[in-house]
Amino acid sequence: MTTSNTETVAVNKSSGWQEFWLKEDWWAVWLGLGIVLLAYVFYLNGSSISWIAVSPAKWSTLSQLGEQFSKNAVRYLALLGVFLILFTIVVSFIGQKPRAFIPSFIFVFILSTIIYAAGNWDQASKYNLEPPLVALVLGLIISNVIGLPRWLDAGFRVEFYIKLGIVLLGATLPFTLIIWAGPVAILQASIVSLVTFLVIFYTARKLGLDKRLAAVLGAGGAVCGVSASIAVAGAVRAKKEHPPIAISLVVFWAIILIFALPLVSRTLHLPTGVGGAWIGTSEFADAAGLAAAQSYGGLAGKNLGISGTAEQALASYTLIKVIGRDMWIGIWAFVLAFISVTVWERNETNSKVQVGQIWWRFPKFVIGFLIASVLTTLIVHGNTLADYNKIVKPSLIAPITSLRTWAFTFSFLSIGLTTRFRELANAGIKPFIAFTVGVIVNVILGYILSVLVFGHYWSSIVTH
Amino acid sequence: MNIFNSIQLSSSGPVCRDCTYFQNDPAVIEDAYRGLTVMSSGFASVRDQDGLCNYHQLYLSARDSCPAFAPAASEINQEQAR
Numbered sequence: 001m002t003t004s005n006t007e008t009v010a011v012n013k014s015s016g017w018q019e020f021w022l023k024e025d026w027w028a029v030w031l032g033l034g035i036v037l038l039a040y041v042f043y044l045n046g047s048s049i050s051w052i053a054v055s056p057a058k059w060s061t062l063s064q065l066g067e068q069f070s071k072n073a074v075r076y077l078a079l080l081g082v083f084l085i086l087f088t089i090v091v092s093f094i095g096q097k098p099r100a101f102i103p104s105f106i107f108v109f110i111l112s113t114i115i116y117a118a119g120n121w122d123q124a125s126k127y128n129l130e131p132p133l134v135a136l137v138l139g140l141i142i143s144n145v146i147g148l149p150r151w152l153d154a155g156f157r158v159e160f161y162i163k164l165g166i167v168l169l170g171a172t173l174p175f176t177l178i179i180w181a182g183p184v185a186i187l188q189a190s191i192v193s194l195v196t197f198l199v200i201f202y203t204a205r206k207l208g209l210d211k212r213l214a215a216v217l218g219a220g221g222a223v224c225g226v227s228a229s230i231a232v233a234g235a236v237r238a239k240k241e242h243p244p245i246a247i248s249l250v251v252f253w254a255i256i257l258i259f260a261l262p263l264v265s266r267t268l269h270l271p272t273g274v275g276g277a278w279i280g281t282s283e284f285a286d287a288a289g290l291a292a293a294q295s296y297g298g299l300a301g302k303n304l305g306i307s308g309t310a311e312q313a314l315a316s317y318t319l320i321k322v323i324g325r326d327m328w329i330g331i332w333a334f335v336l337a338f339i340s341v342t343v344w345e346r347n348e349t350n351s352k353v354q355v356g357q358i359w360w361r362f363p364k365f366v367i368g369f370l371i372a373s374v375l376t377t378l379i380v381h382g383n384t385l386a387d388y389n390k391i392v393k394p395s396l397i398a399p400i401t402s403l404r405t406w407a408f409t410f411s412f413l414s415i416g417l418t419t420r421f422r423e424l425a426n427a428g429i430k431p432f433i434a435f436t437v438g439v440i441v442n443v444i445l446g447y448i449l450s451v452l453v454f455g456h457y458w459s460s461i462v463t464h
Numbered sequence: 465m466n467i468f469n470s471i472q473l474s475s476s477g478p479v480c481r482d483c484t485y486f487q488n489d490p491a492v493i494e495d496a497y498r499g500l501t502v503m504s505s506g507f508a509s510v511r512d513q514d515g516l517c518n519y520h521q522l523y524l525s526a527r528d529s530c531p532a533f534a535p536a537a538s539e540i541n542q543e544q545a546r
Contacts, residue, residue, distance in 0.1 A: 025509040094507050095491065159505035226504035227511075230497075230523075234514030237524040247499040254503060285503035329510050341470045352472040354527055360512040415502060423498045 029368030032167025053399035104155025130295035139416015156414035163365035165407035170372035189324025197222035200438035225284030235333035244425035254288040262296040271459040272308030280320030281446035293317035330358035481526035488515025
């Protein structure tokens with residue numbers, strides 16, 4: 001650790017208000033809602049932000065692709081410029097160095113453009129070139145085979161990009177869908193989360209692992225991956241070496257499931273809404289799950305026998321993951337902190353449990369996701385389906401969807417670029433067994449609930 | 465045991481945030497926990513103001529407290545100013 005005590009104390013002294021500009025979650029809310037409001041202003045004036053929200057179109061030959069890029073070169077440069085300005089402001093406020101971020105983000109943008117374009121090749125599905133998976137594999141190869149200097153990590157902000165993308169995703173989901181499907185999502189996710197947590201926790205205890213480590217592992221497998229593990233670690237006062245164990249196991253299994261869940265869903269010809277729900281129930285981290293859900297949704301309507309739409313996969317995934325699981329991390333942390341104080345031994349500290357952590361640990365980007373959904377639902381309300389498809393969708397929803405896809409691509413690529421397998425902590429055999437048992441139960445139970453119990457529900461969700 | 469005795473609305477008295485052994489700079493946490501940024505972040509809301517205690521070797525909340533509390537340099541300066 002190179003930071004001196006003096007520097008650290010300065011950072012330690014942060015008040016509640018500073019959260020608004022020191023946390024990535026809030027920045028995802030500000031930027032996401034800002035983009036939605038700007039898009040609405042343009043829409044009201046009979047215009048659109050579609051000029052700046054440029055994205056590669058379908059192509060079949062390299063000359064077509066070259067023509068696209070030469071025709072839209074200024075738009076791509078403008079988009080890069082806007083992202084750079086906005087994101088540099090964010091990293092400056094949260095305390096990172098713009099000098100490292102700017103070249104790193106340009107690198108991310110260039111690679112993302114190539115991946116986005118590759119995904120729009122008309123033969124892409126034939127060769128399984130799903131953009132999220134291509135981004136992940138390319139990132140993994142670059143970081144683990146070629147290697148990159150450490151300072152370049154400044155631009156690989158997986159969580160920030162995915163949170164921004166989720167806020168923008170909210171703008172493309174009707175709030176009525178959240179109200180309609182939210183309770184089922186919460187019910188399904190709660191059942192799986194509780195069972196998975198208890199399986200991991202008691203398996204870990206049977207194997208003789210520390211209670212706090214068992215809780216940190218359980219939360220990682222049951223709630224929202226690394227974010228849940230780190231939140232619960234702080235709540236139960238885990239030993240310093242506990243979080244890296246959970247991080248290694250979550251990353252290892254999450255990357256396997258990114259490929260495995262879409263592959264099995266495809267083999268079983270699950271409708272996209274059902275596949276998305278299963279991924280939302282059984283993947284751990286938001287970014288990993290979105291990569292899997294988006295890549296499965298991309299298989300719809302391509303003569304593979306998979307019914308539904310790409311948007312259904314994203315919608316059911318997001319409902320289960322964000323509404324059913326992520327939102328409750330504060331409650332999990334509070335309950336486990338309470339148990340650690342009242343039931344488990346406490347030798348090192350003498351604090352009480354603060355009920356405020358339910359809010360302090362709440363993933364604030366969810367607020368942006370919900371507000372964005374309400375805003376666009378109100379905007380769209382009153383339009384006929386014909387008007388929606390002819391006017392609202394191309395001038396308002398499509399550009400937001402394009403920017404969302406950019407944000408997701410930055411995130412998927414960054415997962416690969418930041419995953420250095422040799423740097424992950426050695427988890428040890430006992431934590432590995434406990435976590436793996438939980439993964440198996442989670443995947444099976446997730447399948448039963450998503451496909452057999454609520455399958456009819458998830459296959460029929462309406463996303464417009 | 466009254467369970468409500470174990471719950472409080474806000475912390476009172478010295479807390480880890482003001483302790484010399486406590487570090488919660490997000491960059492330090494990301495550096496200490498390699499792999500954290502793969503699927504989470506040191507700057508995420510869920511992490512609140514948690515940090516590392518170099519006395520007990522724990523990862524805990526900035527709002528926690530313990531008998532080994534030692535005021536950080538800035539705290540001592542503030543006390544002297546008062």
